Each structure stands twice: as C-alpha cells, then as structure tokens.
Amino acid sequence: MKNESSRAFGLGLFLAPFIAFILIISLSPGNPSDNEVDKYIKASSEIIIPISKTINLKSTDWTGRFVNGDETSFTNSVRYYLNFRKNRYKEYEVFYSSSFKKYFVIESYNKSMSNLIDQDRKEAQAMVNEQELKNPKYGTLQNPIPILWLTEYEKLSDPINYQKYRYNVVEYLRFYKDRKNYNEGACAVCPY
Template sequence: MLFSPASPSEERINSYIKRSDSLYLKIDRLVIFDIGDGKKRVDNFMPYFTNFRGNRYKNYVGFYSSTYNKYFVAENYTKTQSLGIVSDAYHISGMINLDELKDSSFGSREKPVPILWLRGGTNFYESDYRFNVNEYLRFFKDRKPFNKERCMVCIF
C-alpha cells in the first residue's frame, strides 16, 4: 500500500521528538506476519513510496508488551538499524512518543504504538532518529491512501 506524503514542519518534528522518551518494554509475544504462500515472518518490510527517484521501504517488527498492555511496532526507515534483535529479545528499550502511548486509539494490533528507534545494543544517531520521525509523520501518522491525495509520481 502506498501513502500520500504530508509535509511535517520542523516544529512538528521537534515537538514529536521532545514528547518522546526511551522506555523499557517486556516482549510477551511477537506479531507473526503472513507473507503469502503459507510463509510467515516476524520481521517485515513494505514499500511506502515509489517514484522515478527511487523507492522507500519501511522495516518493522510488531509485538505485544504487558508493560503497558499494548501492541508496539519497531519501525526503521533508514536501513541503519537491524530490527532482528527484537525477535530474540525478552526486553527492549526504544524511543516512544508519550502522547501516542497515552492515546487510547494506539496500542491495538491494527494500530500499534510506534517505536522509531531502538536503544541499547545499537548506537543512537540523532540524524537517523530524526529521519525516522520525519518519514513516520510524513507518510504514516495520518494515513491517507494515495488515491485520495496528490499523485505519487508528481514532484512535491
């Protein structure tokens, strides 16, 4: 599925980051993705934007945590962080927006709370985290199918 891009302001990106914190979560069970032909995966990726300048992909791993009794999804748009560590871990630490954590519309299997950077065994790069936040706000926060908005191949 492709999404119509938004244009988050620097103020909105900074506000999202400011309202985020590194939280420690227990991983009770992983979300298993059916990728067709009877195959299943724990981690998955999807193209979310395509045009003549190149495609963009989101790598993600979902899980349920009894720490907050919610579903979470670790997302990466930069290809600089492996999410495979989630499938082998019992606990993780990640950057989570506190407003989304408190929002009752987040936390279901269909709309999990996003984790836009894992902390701990990997280095924390502010620029990569900022890029993940930008991509999330730009393409996923207020999900609008592309056929309801601007053309995906148009310059914007």
C-alpha cells in the same frame, strides 16, 4: 474537422505526462515542519518495554506475498513510497507487551536502524512518544504504538544516530501518522 481532432489528440498526448507529474507532486505528502518533528521528538522518551509475545504476520506488500506466499514472518518489509529515482522501504516488527497491555511496532525507514530485535528477545529499550503511549487509539494490533528508535546499542548522544532517528520521525510523520496503517505499502497507481 478531422485535422482539429488529430491536433487535440496530439496536444493531449503531449500534455498528459506533465499533468500527471504535476498531480503526483501536488498530491504527494509534504514534509513535516521542523517544529512538528521537534515537538514529536520532545514528547518522546526512552523506556524499557518487556516483550511478552512476538507477532508473525503475513506480508501485505504484493512483492512480499509473491516471494513468501502465505508464510508469516516476524520481520516484514513494505515499499512505502514509489519514486521515479528510488523506492523507499520500511521494515517493521510487531510485538505485544503484557506489562503495558499494548502492541508495539518497531519501524525502520530505508534501513536507517540496523538493530531490529530478534524474535527471542525479552525486552526492548526504545524511544516511544508519550502521547501515543497514553492515547487509547494506539496499542491495538491494527494500530500499534510506533517505536522509531532502539537505544540499547545505538545511543542518541551520537549525532549520526540522532540524525537517523530524526529521519525515521520525519518519514513516519510524513507517510504514516494519521494517514495509513503501519503495514500498508505504496500503491502503484496512487499519487504517492
């Protein structure tokens, strides 16, 4: 009896990492299809958004709270995916536009967009999804309209910039659209 229970314990100890790995892989969000990405990009257009007020937020990521305490800042960063090889980070900035009467969030995944705006900027020239712009579910401080590319300096006619924009769209659709809030990071004990 004692020998059987020690074998079962040893087998459980051996199989536990494999089972955990399979669960993490099966529960992690899958990549959106090329069709979904193309559909999102085709529904997006370049618009100029007047900036009425920039929003300073407290960091919601535990590392940001550890480093900055209760300080607020305009540019924030969260770890949105925990990986065995390399974590992924997202930088974001939130502002309000009184012309649109909506909040917007600029999102850059893994530093794919180097031109986040300054706090004293008066307008943003950006790619915005028209469906999200018209949807009343978007535009609040809790659920701002995502901006996944700023076009003023980095035009999408350049293939490298287009690939970076497409990367932002893929990451947004995979990890955030209808999944979690724009300012939430990855959970260390969650599947993704």
